[in-house]
Structures are given as structure tokens and as C-alpha cells.
Amino acid sequence: xxxxxxxxxxxxxxxxxxxxxxxxxxxxxxxxxxxxxxxxxxxxxxxxxxxxxxxxxxxxxxxxxxxxxxxxxxxxxxxxxxxxxxxxxxxxxxxxxxxxxxxxxxxxxxxxxxxxxxxxxxxxxxxxxxxxxxxxxxxxxxxxxxxxxxxxxxxxxxxxxxxxxxxxxxxxxxxxxxxxxxxxxxxxxxxxxxxxxxxxxxxxxxxxxxxxxxxxxxxxxxxxxxxxxxxxxxxxxxxxxxxxxxxxxxxxxxxxxxxxxxxxxxxxxxxxxxxxxxxxxxxxxxxxxxxxxxxxxxxxxxxxxxxxxxxxxxxxxxxxxxxxxxxxxxxxxxxxxxxxxxxxxxxxxxxxxxxxxxxxxxxxxxxxxxxxxxx
Amino acid sequence: xxxxxxxxxxxxxxxxxxxxxxxxxxxxxxxxxxxxxxxxxxxxxxxxxxxxxxxxxxxxxxxxxxxxxxxxxxxxxxxxxxxxxxxxxxxxxxxxxxxxxxxxxxxxxxxxxxxxxxxxxxxxxxxxxxxxxxxxxxxxxxxxxxxxxxxxxxxxxxxxxxxxxxxxxxxxxxxxxxxxxxxxxxxxxxxxxxxxxxxxxxxxxxxxxxxxxxxxxxxxxxxxxxxxxxxxxxxxxxxxxxxxxxxxxxxxxxxxxxxxxxxxxxxxxxxxxxxxxxxxxxxxxxxxxxxxxxxxxxxxxxxxxxxxxxxxxxxxxxxxxxxxxxxxxxxxxx
Numbered sequence: 001x002x003x004x005x006x007x008x009x010x011x012x013x014x015x016x017x018x019x020x021x022x023x024x025x026x027x028x029x030x031x032x033x034x035x036x037x038x039x040x041x042x043x044x045x046x047x048x049x050x051x052x053x054x055x056x057x058x059x060x061x062x063x064x065x066x067x068x069x070x071x072x073x074x075x076x077x078x079x080x081x082x083x084x085x086x087x088x089x090x091x092x093x094x095x096x097x098x099x100x101x102x103x104x105x106x107x108x109x110x111x112x113x114x115x116x117x118x119x120x121x122x123x124x125x126x127x128x129x130x131x132x133x134x135x136x137x138x139x140x141x142x143x144x145x146x147x148x149x150x151x152x153x154x155x156x157x158x159x160x161x162x163x164x165x166x167x168x169x170x171x172x173x174x175x176x177x178x179x180x181x182x183x184x185x186x187x188x189x190x191x192x193x194x195x196x197x198x199x200x201x202x203x204x205x206x207x208x209x210x211x212x213x214x215x216x217x218x219x220x221x222x223x224x225x226x227x228x229x230x231x232x233x234x235x236x237x238x239x240x241x242x243x244x245x246x247x248x249x250x251x252x253x254x255x256x257x258x259x260x261x262x263x264x265x266x267x268x269x270x271x272x273x274x275x276x277x278x279x280x281x282x283x284x285x286x287x288x289x290x291x292x293x294x295x296x297x298x299x300x301x302x303x304x305x306x307x308x309x310x311x312x313x314x315x316x317x318x319x320x321x322x323x324x325x326x327x328x329x330x331x332x333x334x335x336x337x338x339x340x341x342x343x344x345x346x347x348x349x350x351x352x353x354x355x356x357x358x359x360x361x362x363x364x365x366x367x368x369x370x371x372x373x374x375x
Numbered sequence: 376x377x378x379x380x381x382x383x384x385x386x387x388x389x390x391x392x393x394x395x396x397x398x399x400x401x402x403x404x405x406x407x408x409x410x411x412x413x414x415x416x417x418x419x420x421x422x423x424x425x426x427x428x429x430x431x432x433x434x435x436x437x438x439x440x441x442x443x444x445x446x447x448x449x450x451x452x453x454x455x456x457x458x459x460x461x462x463x464x465x466x467x468x469x470x471x472x473x474x475x476x477x478x479x480x481x482x483x484x485x486x487x488x489x490x491x492x493x494x495x496x497x498x499x500x501x502x503x504x505x506x507x508x509x510x511x512x513x514x515x516x517x518x519x520x521x522x523x524x525x526x527x528x529x530x531x532x533x534x535x536x537x538x539x540x541x542x543x544x545x546x547x548x549x550x551x552x553x554x555x556x557x558x559x560x561x562x563x564x565x566x567x568x569x570x571x572x573x574x575x576x577x578x579x580x581x582x583x584x585x586x587x588x589x590x591x592x593x594x595x596x597x598x599x600x601x602x603x604x605x606x607x608x609x610x611x612x613x614x615x616x617x618x619x620x621x622x623x624x625x626x627x628x629x630x631x632x633x634x635x636x637x638x639x640x641x642x643x644x645x646x647x648x649x650x651x652x653x654x655x656x657x658x659x660x661x662x663x664x665x666x667x668x669x670x671x672x673x674x675x676x677x678x679x680x681x682x683x684x685x686x687x688x689x690x691x692x693x694x695x696x697x698x699x700x701x702x703x704x705x706x707x708x709x
Contacts, residue, residue: 027396027531028582059581116548120497215549256397259690292652295640303638316634318612319653322660325612328688356662358580 004341007281007348009373012250013042013148020141021280022244024153025254026264030285032060033359033368034254034352035152036087040064040076040362041369042148043085050086050140052151054133061087063359071095073140076362086146092132096122099135099236108225117222129154131237138240250280255340257287257333262340269344281348283372284337288330289353290323297327383602383680383707387571389511389564390526390601393535393589394575395582399606401428402691403575403684404528406699410709412448413700416523419510420445420456423503424530429456434693440464442510449697449704455522457510464502468557497537497544501558504541508564532574532589539565539572540596571601576674578605578667583674590677602680602708605671609686611664613657621654621661628654682706 012018023035032055039051050073053060061069064076069089076085100118101109112118121128133154140149208216243249251272255265265282272279304320307313341349352371359365384390390407394400401422408420419442422429427437433445438456440463446454469479513521530538537544542562549555564570572593576586590600611618620626632650635641641649674681684702687695703709 029397059584120544120548214551215554218548258397261397290652291655292649295649295653299640303635303640307634307638313630313634313637315614315617316631316638318614318617319631319634319657320638320640321612323653323656325609325688326656332690356659357666 004345005348007283007350009038009041009350010045012280013038013045013047016047016147017248018250019148019248020137020243020250021148021150022153022249022251023151023254023283024251024268026256026261029254029256029261031055031152031254033365034252034283034285034372035150036060036064037359037365037368037372038252039085039087039148039150040365041373042150043076043083044081044366044369046081046083047148048084048146049148049150050088050146052088052090052133052136052140052149054090054129054152054154059358059360061089063361063365065362073146090129090133090136092129093122095132095136096128104225112222112225115222115225116218118226134240134244135236138236138243141243245276245278247278249278251277252280252283254283254285256285257336259336262336266340266343269347279347281350282340282344284349284351286354287333287351288326290326290330292323293327293330295323295327297324297331300324300327382709384571384709386568387601388520388522388524389508389570390524391529391535391539391565391570391572392526392575392604393529393532393572394604394606395532395585398575398577398582399691400531400575401426401432401528402696402699403573403604403606404526405429405432406684406696407573407703407709408454408524408526409446409448409696409700410703411524411526412446412452412454413450413704413709414448415451416448417453417521418448418455419522419525420454420528421459421507421510421525422457422528423459423507424528425458425460427458428528429458432691432696449700457506459503459506461499461502464506468502468505497541497548498554500538501541501545501554501561504539504561504565505557508561511564511569529572532585535572535589536592536596536598539593539598541565543596566597566599568599570599572598573601573604574679575604575606577607578670580666580670583670587673587677590679600677600679602682603674603677604708605674605681605683607686608667608683609663611660613660617657618661618664621658622665624658626654626657626661680708682708 012021021035021038023031023038025031032053035051035053039049043049053069058068061067064085064087066074066076066087069087071088071091071094073086073088076087097113100112104112130153133151137149137151140146244251253265253268253272255261269279269282300320301324304317304324307317307320337349340347350372352368355364355367357364359368390404390411392400392404392407394403404422405420408418412418420429422438429445430436430438433456435445438445438458440458440460442455442457444453445456448454466479507525507527510522511520511525515521529535540562541558545554545558549558574586574589576582586603593600613621617626628647628650631654632641632646635649635653636643636646671681682703683706684699687698689695700709
């Protein structure tokens with residue numbers, strides 16, 4: 001196996017040109033912890049950092065000495081040195097409401113905010129969270145209050161949705177279907193389907209049958225109200241998208257040495273390249289290493305068997321079995337990583353060894369940061 | 376159809392399997408389907424997130440929107456699989472209830488699917504759960520249920536209550552009309568004693584916390600919590616006493632060094648260093664075991680049945696699935 005280049009975390013954190021770090025990857029691989037550990041390390045190296053998380057894990061808030069995270073950046077006390085660390089958790093409904101309030105006159109804003117479709121859209125998990133995470137990232141960046149923003153992406157089904165979300169929402173609101181729904185409303189609003197051709201008439205019939213007339217009416221009101229504020233919406237999404245492509249952004253793909261997570265990581269790396277998003281490298285969390293790598297799994301297991309058959313040194317035999325299991329696991333983990341490395345030989349990689357305990361405080365986060373930078 | 380064996384979930388026909396990402400939800404769902412099917416029963420395994428996880432786990436080409444047999448269970452019995460695509464589910468629904476296939480296609484072309492997934496995921500969920508509960512209720516001409524059980528590889532813990540609580544989710548959107556009626560039909564099945572929502576977790580702090588939160592949320596929505604599957608459990612190879620010493624930092628590495636020498640893996644000069652290194656592994660293992668014990672205790676507080684599934688040394692393959700299924704059967708989960 002070719003050894004990949006080592007991902008130099010400190011070089012990224014120390015480069016004042018790095019303004020945004022996006023941690024992405026499959027669910028359950030430790031993205032949020034990685035983001036927080038990077039934030040702390042960057043702050044302790046003198047940067048003014050905000051960590052934006054979408055993970056509602058209270059434990060993470062507590063590990064930063066905050067009782068709870070909310071939609072406003074909170075100062076995390078006592079990082080060492082002169083940098084500062086802030087943390088916040090995305091409240092997607094609140095973020096969405098704020099956009100509406102900023103872009104619509106009060107009457108129209110009220111109409112939108114009370115519409116059942118808006119309430120579903122703004123509090124659902126599918127697409128909106130990704131979209132709002134990007135919106136919030138754009139807001140933080142434009143405020144220019146922090147010189148580094150670290151964001152972890154939502155645990156999407158495909159882990160890629162956040163790249164697609166702005167476009168999907170845009171496509172939806174620009175779609176033919178929506179145009180047809182809004183057209184009559186603009187023409188006077190007497191009948192939802194008055195101006196439509198026969199093909200659409202058929203569809204409208206189906207829609208009414210399927211959803212009921214009330215739904216169509218609510219949807220129509222919602223779409224025409226939203227349509228008025230949407231120009232601004234789309235522009236913002238495009239700005240954020242461009243921001244992600246800019247040289248000041250670094251994408252870190254986070255994985256664990258397991259098949260699904262590594263496969264997802266591969267997919268992600270390819271997708272980022274397609275979108276011309278600047279990939280910094282791969283972080284492999286929770287890698288198992290042994291302090292006695294010289295004693296192989298096979299030899300360890302054979303020795304254990306030997307002791308067991310002689311009925312001697314029972315404890316040593318058990319320890320040798322434990323070690324054999326550990327070495328086997330390490331071998332399997334390195335096989336899972338090899339696929340990725342041979343497919344993407346130029347992507348820098350850093351491995352973070354598995355810790356026996358979860359992170360509970362800044363010391364724990366600091367330790368993860370050390371492992372990331374010096375593993 | 377054969378008589379239901381005496382298990383913890385004899386009366387359950389819809390097994391919903393959820394879990395935090397990375398806990399092995401799909402693996403557990405697949406193994407549960409195999410376990411439920413064994414002894415000549417017929418089980419449908421359903422996936423809803425478009426990930427083709429079932430195909431990957433059974434080493435098959437991507438599954439279409441069609442129920443097909445994918446595996447034979449131990450001592451006879453069939454596992455069928457279905458990957459539900461919301462778009463196809465909608466077309467089918469429109470055809471079945473209204474004979475409107477053509478209109479359905481028009482809807483698809485007009486971006487209705489974008490509509491459903493973007494603006495109102497509740498609609499998407501009701502289509503998916505609707506198809507699943509239809510399979511649960513389906514009867515053959517002789518009046519018997521077509522499937523003895525249906526196993527749903529459901530969305531993750533953080534989303535499960537919203538996903539299943541369809542009536543609630545579409546209530547604000549469709550106060551009357553067919554969607555509303557449909558959602559009530561679905562809800563009737565999901566909230567009945569025929570359904571159990573099982574949680575998959577690892578013995579780690581975060582997944583355990585998420586499981587407990589998920590159970591509380593599920594219960595407050597009046598949905599039926601099933602069992603907890605503790606996945607990837609490592610057997611402790613060391614005796615209690617040794618673990619205890621290790622946690623207290625008093626593990627005897629000198630005795631270990633003598634053992635290593637006796638086993639011939641190190642000579643007298645190397646043995647102490649090797650023993651020290653291995654003792655580090657022991658201490659780590661002991662800490663982990665202690666944490667796992669604490670996590671087990673918190674899970675016990677949820678008052679649900681718990682099943683422990685072993686960590687498969689060679690990763691999850693087909694043989695591993697059968698091993699997990701067997702373990703579920705021995706523990707009475709199926």
C-alpha cells in the first residue's frame with residue numbers, strides 16, 4: 001500500500017487565509033467532535049473561531065462548558081492563549097424565520113410564517129436543515145466577526161444533501177409545477193387552475209383528489225407569498241455556494257475505518273472534486289492501534305492456544321487472546337482504508353486513534369486536537 | 376404460514392428498526408428478517424431511504440421497487456425485500472385508489488416529487504409508511520396474511536418519531552381529504568400492538584443517550600417501543616478480578632512477562648517490555664468494559680427487552696448475518 005501524504009492540520013489552522021472549514025462525512029463518525037476539537041485548537045493557536053454545529057448533542061455543549069447551545073454564537077470560556085472560541089447550534093426554523101422576516105414586508109411575512117406548508121418546510125429535517133446550515137454559514141462569514149468558521153454538516157441520508165439543498169429548493173420554487181400554481185394567483189386568484197392547459201387540468205384534478213382542495217389552496221398561498229421573497233433567497237444560496245468553492249475554504253472529509261463510512265468518504269471526495277470544492281484531506285477517526293504491534297494476531301493466538309492446552313498462565317493466555325483480537329481489528333481497519341487510499345492516492349490523510357472514553361470537557365477536546373495534529 | 380413460535384414478539388407483525396447512524400441498523404434489520412423467517416415463515420424486509428443498504432448487505436444488485444425473494448432462512452422460510460421509492464409508491468397509490476396512472480405520471484413530470492420531499496416530507500413519509508403497512512395488512516385469497524412479518528429498516532433515531540407519527544405530520548397540511556384518511560389508516564397499524572419499534576445501539580455514550588431520548592420521544596407520541604438491540608458487543612476475555620486490578624492501575628505485568636516467556640513469544644530480555652505494552656491494552660480494555668457496564672445500566676432504565684449481538688470478527692458478511700439471526704433466535708427476539 002502506498003502511504004498517503006499526512007494531512008497537516010496545524011498548517012490549515014495557522015493559515016490566516018483559511019476562513020471556513022467544513023467537516024463532512026457519514027453519520028456517527030465523530031464529525032461534530034472533530035469540528036469542536038479543531039475549533040479549540042485553532043483558538044488556542046490565536047484565532048478567533050466560531051464552531052457551527054447541527055448536532056443537538058448536549059454532551060458537546062457541556063464539553064465546552066456551555067449548558068446549552070442555541071442559534072447565537074456563545075463564548076466558550078478559558079481556552080488558553082489569546083484566541084477566542086465561540087460555539088452555536090443551528091436552529092433551522094429560527095434561521096428560516098429570520099430570512100423571511102428580513103425579505104418580506106411584515107404583512108407578507110406574517111402570512112408566510114403562519115402557513116401550514118411553511119411550518120412543515122421550516123421544521124422538517126429533509127433538505128431544510130442543510131439549506132439553513134449553508135445560509136447560517138453565509139451569514140457568519142459576511143458578518144466578518146470571526147476569522148475562522150468551522151461547520152459540521154448535517155447527518156444526511158446521503159451526506160451530500162447539503163451541497164444539493166440550495167439547488168433543490170431553488171429548482172422546486174422555480175419549477176413548472178410551482179409556476180402553474182402561482183400563475184393564476186397572480187392573474188387575480190379566482191381559480192387555482194383557471195389559466196391552465198388540458199394537461200394541467202388533468203393533473204389539477206388528480207392533485208385535488210389526492211390532496212383535497214384545502215391543501216391546494218394553502219399551497220398556492222404559500223408559494224405565491226414565498227415567491228415574492230425568493231429572489232433574495234436564491235441569490236444568497238448561490239453566494240454561499242461560491243464561498244464554499246473559494247480558496248479560503250477547506251473541506252475535511254471525516255470517516256471511521258469501517259466499510260460504509262469509508263465508502264461514503266470516497267463518494268464524498270469524488271463529489272467535492274466534481275463541484276470544484278477545495279478538499280483539504282481525510283480524517284479517519286477511531287482507529288485502533290496496538291502498543292505491541294510487533295506481536296502478530298496469528299502468533300499471539302497460537303501462543304494463547306499453546307498455554308491453554310498446557311493449562312498454564314491462564315491470565316497470559318487471555319491477554320494474548322485480547323491482543324490477537326486487537327491486531328485483527330487493526331488489520332481489518334487498515335484494509336478498509338486501503339480501498340480509499342488506492343482510489344485517492346493524492347488525498348492527505350490523518351488518523352486519530354480510538355480513545356477508551358468519550359470526550360467530556362475541554363481537556364478531552366484538546367487531546368483530540370493533539371491527536372489530529374500530531375498523530 | 377406456520378404457527379407463530381413463542382417469542383418475545385409473537386403478536387408483532389411490523390418490526391420497525393431504528394438506530395443512530397453507524398450502529399448497524401440495516402444489519403440488525405436484515406438479521407431480524409432472517410430470524411423471523413426461520414422455520415418456514417415469510418418475511419418482507421423493507422428499506423425506505425434509497426441507500427440500497429439491503430442489496431449491499433446481501434451482496435445483490437440494486438433492488439427495484441418490487442417485492443422479490445432475496446434469502447432463504449435457516450430451516451426453511453423466505454425473506455423478501457422491497458426498496459420503497461416514494462415516487463413509485465405514489466404512482467401505485469394513485470392507480471390503486473383512483474385508477475389514475477396517467478395523471479400520476481403527469482404529476483411526476485411536473486415535479487411533484489420535489490414538491491413532496493422538499494416542502495412536505497410528511498407526505499413522503501405517509502407514502503412510504505403507507506406502502507409498508509399495506510404489506511402488513513395484505514391478505515391472500517384464502518384470507519391469510521401474505522407476510523408473517525414485515526421488517527422496516529427505518530430512518531435514524533433522531534427522525535423516527537416524526538416518520539411514524541404520520542397523522543400528526545400531515546394534520547396541519549391536510550385537514551380533510553384522502554391524504555388525511557390514508558394517514559389515519561397507516562396510523563391505525565403503526566400505533567397498534569401489531570407494531571414494535573426496535574432500537575439499535577452500541578454500548579457507547581452517545582448512541583445510548585440518543586436511544587434513551589428516542590424511546591422517550593416515541594412513548595410521548597403514543598407509539599409502541601419494542602426492544603433494544605445492543606450491537607457489536609465485545610466479549611470480555613479477561614476475568615473480573617484482572618479487569619478490576621487493571622482499572623485500579625494495579626495490573627501485574629510481571630506475572631504476564633513470565634507467561635509470555637513460557638509461551639515462547641518473548642525471551643527473558645524482551646518479555647518485560649512486551650508485557651508492559653500488553654498491560655496497556657488490558658488497562659484500556661478494562662476501562663472500556665467498565666464504561667460498557669455503565670451504559671448497560673442506563674439502557675436497563677428504559678424498561679425494554681434487551682438483546683446483545685456479538686461483534687463479528689470478520690465484519691458483516693452473509694455468514695455473519697446468519698450468525699446474528701441465530702443469536703436473536705436464541706435470545707427470544709424472533
